[in-house]
Amino acid sequence: MTDISCDTSFARRDLLKGGGALIVGFSLAGIPLPASAARGDMAGPPDPDAIDTWIAIHADNTATVYFGKCELGQGNTTGMLQIAAEELDLAMSQISAARLDTNVTPNQGATSSSSSIERGGPQLRAAAAEARRALLALASRRLGVQINSLVVTDGVVSVDGEGSFRAVKYGDLIGDKPFNVKFTGTAPQKPSSRYKLVGTRVARVDLPDKMSGRYELVHHLRVPNMLHGRVVLPRGQRAFGAGARPLAVDEASIRHIPSARIVRKGDFVGVVADNEWDAVKAAQALKVTWQEGPELPGNANLFTQMRGQKTTDTVIANRGDIAKGFAGAAHVRSSAYFCPYQGHLPFGPNCALADVRADGALIRSSTQDVYNARAMLARVLDMPAEKVRVQYYEGSGTFGRSCYEDAAQAAAIMSQAVGRPVRVQYMRWDEHGWDNYGPAHLAEVRAGVNAEGKLIAYEYHGWQHGWTVTSTIQDIALQKPGVERASGSASITVNPMSTGSMYVVPNRRVISHAVPMEGYLRGAALRSPLDLSFAFASEQTIDELAYALKMDPLEFRRRNIGDKRWLGVLEAAAKAADWKPRVMASPRSSAEVVRGRGIGLGTHHVSYGAAVADIEVNQRTGVIVARHLYGALDCGLAVNPAQVESQIVGQMIQSASRVLKEEVLFDKHGVTSLDWESYPVMRFAEHPAVTPVVVQRIEEPATGAGEEVMGATVAAIANAFFDATGARLRQYPMTPERVLAALAART
Amino acid sequence: MSDIKIKVNGRESTVSVDPDTPLLYVLMNELALRGPRFGCGLAQCGSCSVLLDGVEVRSCVTPVSKIAGKSVTTLEGLPALYAEQKRLAQAPALHPVSQAFLDRQAPQCGYCYNGMTVKAAELLAQNPKPTEAQIRAHMNGHICRCGTYPLILEAIQLASTRMAGDVR
Ligand code: FES
Numbered sequence A: 001m002t003d004i005s006c007d008t009s010f011a012r013r014d015l016l017k018g019g020g021a022l023i024v025g026f027s028l029a030g031i032p033l034p035a036s037a038a039r040g041d042m043a044g045p046p047d048p049d050a051i052d053t054w055i056a057i058h059a060d061n062t063a064t065v066y067f068g069k070c071e072l073g074q075g076n077t078t079g080m081l082q083i084a085a086e087e088l089d090l091a092m093s094q095i096s097a098a099r100l101d102t103n104v105t106p107n108q109g110a111t112s113s114s115s116s117i118e119r120g121g122p123q124l125r126a127a128a129a130e131a132r133r134a135l136l137a138l139a140s141r142r143l144g145v146q147i148n149s150l151v152v153t154d155g156v157v158s159v160d161g162e163g164s165f166r167a168v169k170y171g172d173l174i175g176d177k178p179f180n181v182k183f184t185g186t187a188p189q190k191p192s193s194r195y196k197l198v199g200t201r202v203a204r205v206d207l208p209d210k211m212s213g214r215y216e217l218v219h220h221l222r223v224p225n226m227l228h229g230r231v232v233l234p235r236g237q238r239a240f241g242a243g244a245r246p247l248a249v250d251e252a253s254i255r256h257i258p259s260a261r262i263v264r265k266g267d268f269v270g271v272v273a274d275n276e277w278d279a280v281k282a283a284q285a286l287k288v289t290w291q292e293g294p295e296l297p298g299n300a301n302l303f304t305q306m307r308g309q310k311t312t313d314t315v316i317a318n319r320g321d322i323a324k325g326f327a328g329a330a331h332v333r334s335s336a337y338f339c340p341y342q343g344h345l346p347f348g349p350n351c352a353l354a355d356v357r358a359d360g361a362l363i364r365s366s367t368q369d370v371y372n373a374r375a376m377l378a379r380v381l382d383m384p385a386e387k388v389r390v391q392y393y394e395g396s397g398t399f400g401r402s403c404y405e406d407a408a409q410a411a412a413i414m415s416q417a418v419g420r421p422v423r424v425q426y427m428r429w430d431e432h433g434w435d436n437y438g439p440a441h442l443a444e445v446r447a448g449v450n451a452e453g454k455l456i457a458y459e460y461h462g463w464q465h466g467w468t469v470t471s472t473i474q475d476i477a478l479q480k481p482g483v484e485r486a487s488g489s490a491s492i493t494v495n496p497m498s499t500g501s502m503y504v505v506p507n508r509r510v511i512s513h514a515v516p517m518e519g520y521l522r523g524a525a526l527r528s529p530l531d532l533s534f535a536f537a538s539e540q541t542i543d544e545l546a547y548a549l550k551m552d553p554l555e556f557r558r559r560n561i562g563d564k565r566w567l568g569v570l571e572a573a574a575k576a577a578d579w580k581p582r583v584m585a586s587p588r589s590s591a592e593v594v595r596g597r598g599i600g601l602g603t604h605h606v607s608y609g610a611a612v613a614d615i616e617v618n619q620r621t622g623v624i625v626a627r628h629l630y631g632a633l634d635c636g637l638a639v640n641p642a643q644v645e646s647q648i649v650g651q652m653i654q655s656a657s658r659v660l661k662e663e664v665l666f667d668k669h670g671v672t673s674l675d676w677e678s679y680p681v682m683r684f685a686e687h688p689a690v691t692p693v694v695v696q697r698i699e700e701p702a703t704g705a706g707e708e709v710m711g712a713t714v715a716a717i718a719n720a721f722f723d724a725t726g727a728r729l730r731q732y733p734m735t736p737e738r739v740l741a742a743l744a745a746r747t
Numbered sequence B: 001m002s003d004i005k006i007k008v009n010g011r012e013s014t015v016s017v018d019p020d021t022p023l024l025y026v027l028m029n030e031l032a033l034r035g036p037r038f039g040c041g042l043a044q045c046g047s048c049s050v051l052l053d054g055v056e057v058r059s060c061v062t063p064v065s066k067i068a069g070k071s072v073t074t075l076e077g078l079p080a081l082y083a084e085q086k087r088l089a090q091a092p093a094l095h096p097v098s099q100a101f102l103d104r105q106a107p108q109c110g111y112c113y114n115g116m117t118v119k120a121a122e123l124l125a126q127n128p129k130p131t132e133a134q135i136r137a138h139m140n141g142h143i144c145r146c147g148t149y150p151l152i153l154e155a156i157q158l159a160s161t162r163m164a165g166d167v168r
């Protein structure tokens, strides 16, 4: 593989060159870069309308592709390479991906919402098709034959039927020279019937090095002259909007650690030291008196406060006449549901390395969006964005916006202050205590059926606050209150896809009640944002109606689904689990350990998820153990079914963890969940078996596969609890105390 | 600061650090190893696991001064340790546990796999044919936030079967 030029050293000349190139401006499609300028010399994003931005063919007949979606441990790189190799007719061994870098790779937006393959993929595919067309035109001239008589295998173009007698390699046609071709998006693409790589179980390209210990994570980076930095924050965040204001910093408290230095900027406090252990000790020893913030509701008053607050309300869905619908219902079920704050909490807390100099900055970070990270860093450093270069290095699975921007900003602030490269590693309590949590949610759901078992009315009211657009370190360093994403369509609202849309309901209303974030905890998108909560509330209500009708819950859903793809996943999950029709919670047992089985549906935006859960409930201790989970996912064309299966397994285990165990605890002063003891997650010994089922639809566009079974899993577990015990749990996590209370309240 | 002699993956070296420095920081910074990694610093997660004379320990809470005279094996040293345990002429490229993780395509982000590999290698060295319940119990101190436990379990069973074929 060819080494790519973006992986520069920290040498001063690189930064100077980057700065100098700014005068030249940006490159236009079709105009080659000046001979002296290499890829990476200029601030990006590179021109998305130039094929050279996306693909380079090297003299050794390999290719490098440049895209803007990062590897988060979800197999993304492998999937994107499969797509590009397919269109280019290359083997997987001939193609590699460039590191995401604001001086090198195009801006495809954030790697979030399971959008990589869905939205990033088609763009890369079109670019690869266009590159292939250009290569075939060159080959046609070189070989003196019409384009339509050429075939390509593993990057070798030959005349159809003449084998290797008349053939030329891509590398010999263009080898390391620019295409100078405009990206028109008009090149013909391969029909799915001719796919050789897409849709197959290609092995992950990152795993061999991950298993041998050679893989370089952001945590591994060390550079000469580097200092180790740690942030100093109150243990556990306070109310959003209040920041963290140090009233006094006692420098004498770390005098016994000679190499340690305090760095302050605005309200930001950090320490740097020559070696890591000194930095760790200094951050813990430093005595800071923090200003008390406004009171938080704490877990005890959370939902009462949210429910009583003045909200901004949005009608998300409104069809038919809800009042009329309910008036004609034979059975109506309604309830309130309570869903906790939960954390991203990557297994390895976030880490970043920054080298900030007067004339430019290089920051290495595991951000999900290098260009957005650059814009934020430029603000924090008070530098033009073009002088800031952000390179992506993989961290630990993040599941949305954990503290990666914070680690990068803290490293940058400290590097700027001390004039040396600084590596910041968040400590466990920093990551747990200052996460941008998945927001809490309160739901009031009501649904009704007629005597024939048809859903005729459905109403969902949801209360939640939104997401932050700034980050903690930025807010405190610049002494500005955090900013919540403006309400409206850009903010988090109740997702209509997760609240009854899978059923045909003539009268349906979904209302979102946006609570302002100020005075609550800092929120951000957490994998399958709020879909777990929506499904927990919505699918239990659906199950209750099946029970009211004395009907098998699978059959009830079948009857009310209109879409063949929803039906497809439902049947696939039921078949995998060998579902036997029956009415839930019958017969009921008084044994100490009882078993239950439940079913549920859910999604995020576009794909279709269904799950069946087998659980055990200990009626004496209140402990729930999930035994076996079956999950079916239809994400259209599954580019790599093996990776989709792996995603289903991960989603189901994480969902079981979230519905059974996870809850951010906080009192009126701040968050008290600061480690894996105070925020328990699913452990090895208790994990359920998982049977993943991929419903492959090769003719459909590829849609997200990283979040869409989570809601269904939570719903299936909640419904299985009812099946086992005859009691409903309307609040999660489904902890032993809540289980015992629900069992005691049973009639 | 003191000079401390340590033996890691069969190699002796002298590091100049505070004796209370956790072994993890020495392995990462002084020896530039990529296997052991920071997860919690509290002995709660298993991210930093290494073998100390064949027994898994949490290097984040093990002061470097406490390992004098003992032999440390990290992820990087597992193939050689395996060859020694099995009296193989040559160390395999990967320890059978790592190979099984790879073949089963078990990891997602892979961050927890340092600890998973070390802990599973310890188990199979002590108990070559563990039951599922024994695997679950043995691995329980190791968290995988990506939720790959079922694949880890399968891969350990696969490694156990394959290792039975390697001569001792
Ligand atoms: S880092 Fe040592 S156990 Fe978590």
Ligand code: FES
Pocket (backbone or CB within 6 Å): A073, A347, A396, A397, B107, B108, B109, B110, B111, B112, B113, B143, B144, B145, B146, B147, B148
């Ligand atoms: S694979 Fe990511 S923590 Fe285990």
